Amino acid sequence: MECERTAGSRPRADAAGDAAFDVFARACPSRATLEHVTGKWGSLTLTALHESGCRFNELRRRVDGVSEKMLSQTLHALERDGLVHREAQLVNPPRVDYRLTPLGHAVAERLLSLIGLVEERMPEVLSAREAYDGRRA
Amino acid sequence: MECERTAGSRPRADAAGDAAFDVFARACPSRATLEHVTGKWGSLTLTALHESGCRFNELRRRVDGVSEKMLSQTLHALERDGLVHREAQLVNPPRVDYRLTPLGHAVAERLLSLIGLVEERMPEVLSAREAYDGRRA
DNA sequence: CAGTATCCTGCAGGATACTG
DNA sequence: CAGTATCCTGCAGGATACTG
Numbered sequence: 001m002e003c004e005r006t007a008g009s010r011p012r013a014d015a016a017g018d019a020a021f022d023v024f025a026r027a028c029p030s031r032a033t034l035e036h037v038t039g040k041w042g043s044l045t046l047t048a049l050h051e052s053g054c055r056f057n058e059l060r061r062r063v064d065g066v067s068e069k070m071l072s073q074t075l076h077a078l079e080r081d082g083l084v085h086r087e088a089q090l091v092n093p094p095r096v097d098y099r100l101t102p103l104g105h106a107v108a109e110r111l112l113s114l115i116g117l118v119e120e121r122m123p124e125v126l127s128a129r130e131a132y133d134g135r136r137a
Numbered sequence: 138m139e140c141e142r143t144a145g146s147r148p149r150a151d152a153a154g155d156a157a158f159d160v161f162a163r164a165c166p167s168r169a170t171l172e173h174v175t176g177k178w179g180s181l182t183l184t185a186l187h188e189s190g191c192r193f194n195e196l197r198r199r200v201d202g203v204s205e206k207m208l209s210q211t212l213h214a215l216e217r218d219g220l221v222h223r224e225a226q227l228v229n230p231p232r233v234d235y236r237l238t239p240l241g242h243a244v245a246e247r248l249l250s251l252i253g254l255v256e257e258r259m260p261e262v263l264s265a266r267e268a269y270d271g272r273r274a
Numbered sequence: 275c276a277g278t279a280t281c282c283t284g285c286a287g288g289a290t291a292c293t294g
Numbered sequence: 295c296a297g298t299a300t301c302c303t304g305c306a307g308g309a310t311a312c313t314g
Contacts, residue, residue, distance in 0.1 A: 055276085071277095082264070125167075206289095209298080231295050
């Protein structure tokens with residue numbers, strides 16, 4: 001599943017006369033998934049669900065600051081990519097549980113490894129920032 | 138360097154009367170670095186420089202689709218965070234070389250590990266998408 | 275409870291022009 | 295070559311209201 005990960009790489013429209021054809025749609029599909037995973041709400045949702053599955057409103061509380069709209073949208077994207085499993089019980093009031101799929105857990109682990117590294121090394125980052133700002137002031 | 142990673146978590150302004158004080162500035166600083174690293178241009182720049190350091194315009198060619206403005210902005214953010222080292226030679230025409238710092242390489246490796254996983258497992262993602270779209274159509 | 279539907283706006287980031 | 299400065303616009307995403 002290797003392909004150009006470059007974002008703007010627009011494969012030239014070699015079939016002529018298809019001006020309306022969305023060349024971006026042909027861009028590497030893994031980029032979209034990566035954006036779902038690393039985006040602000042996606043990464044927070046993934047790490048929250050990595051701890052344990054839960055219901056919609058509980059998730060809203062765990063992912064502090066997320067709106068209903070964005071959480072719903074994020075969950076749909078992650079479910080569509082096969083990272084999140086949604087299980088709705090047909091009861092009243094409705095009860096819907098979300099949890100990560102095995103793939104979702106695997107992705108969350110790599111993501112947490114990256115996050116962990118950055119957090120560990122924040123002292124270095126912070127002093128680099130001071131040095132950088134000092135050079136300009 | 139552990140702290141709440143939740144994005145909207147706004148520590149309540151406990152010191153009264155500082156309405157103008159930017160509470161967001163107190164949010165976890167690692168989140169900003171994470172966004173520089175995982176953002177569209179940040180991730181592309183990091184992986185490009187991980188292969189080898191290079192000059193500005195060479196980098197522009199490697200990171201296909203990036204504008205001068207965004208590449209410049211991205212490099213400043215990564216340099217400020219201590220992930221990229223910038224070395225300018227005072228010659229004419231100017232020559233500036235960019236390369237990753239040791240921290241930059243460490244971060245790039247974890248990032249590439251995440252990207253690699255997602256690319257490996259794209260067949261699963263793609264079939265999950267088909268299933269999801271099928272359920273709705 | 276678990277969402278969807280609308281409206282609206284700030285700002286990321288593209289296009290373009292200019293510079294040491 | 296290696297950038298900076300301006301202008302401008304699409305759209306991510308917040309606020310608000312509504313629903314099965």
